Amino acid sequence: MMNSDFAKRRVVIYARVSTEHEAQLSALENQVDWYKPIMAARPEWTLVGQYIDEGITGTSAEKRPQFMKMIRDAKKRKFDLIITREVSRFARNTVDTLQYTRMLRTMGVEVFFINDNIKTFDGDGELRLSLMATLAQDESRKTSIRVKSGQQTSMENGVVYGNGNILGYDRVGK
Secondary structure, eight states, X not given: XXXXXXXXXEEEEEEEESOOOHHHHHHHHHHHHHTHHHHHTOTTEEEEEEEEEESOOSSOGGGOHHHHHHHXXXXXXXXXXXXXXXXXXXXXXXXXXXXXXXXXXXXXXXXXXXXXXXXXXXXXXXXXXXHHHHHXXXXXXXXXXXXXXXXXXXXXXXXXXXXXXXXXXXXXXX
C-alpha cells in the first residue's frame, strides 16, 4: 500500500452537502473548486472521478447514492485514493466511517481527509479518524436537537417553519 502524496495515484473526490438550499448547493460548488489547487500541487495524481451527494444527510451511508456508487467502483479497482475535505463530509456516523474506511483499506484504497490531515494508511490514521468521526457524529446529534427545538418554538409561536410553502395550501396574508 502506498502512502505518499507524490506517488502516482488514481484519485476521486467525495463531496456532500446536507440540504438542497441554494446556499448549500453553492457551498457544494465551492467544495469542488476547493480541490483544484490540491490536485494541481500533485501532478502525479490523476483525477478519475467525482462523487457528489447533494441534499443528503451524512448520518447514513446507505442513503447516499453517490457514496454507495463510489464504494462499488472501489471494489472494481477504478481508483486507489479518495480525497475528501473532512471527516464530516465522508460520514457523520462513527460506525459507517470506520466500517467503510476499513473495507476500502482491504481493497487497497486510501482515504485522505484533507482538513483533518488524516490518511487511513498512516499508522495512527484509524485512531485519529475514530476521534474525529465521534466528534462529527456528536455535532450531527447537536444540530438535530437545535433544529427540532427551533421547529417547536416556531410552532408554539404560530410561525410557519421553513419557507412557508406547504403543499396543497395557499398562503393568505402577510
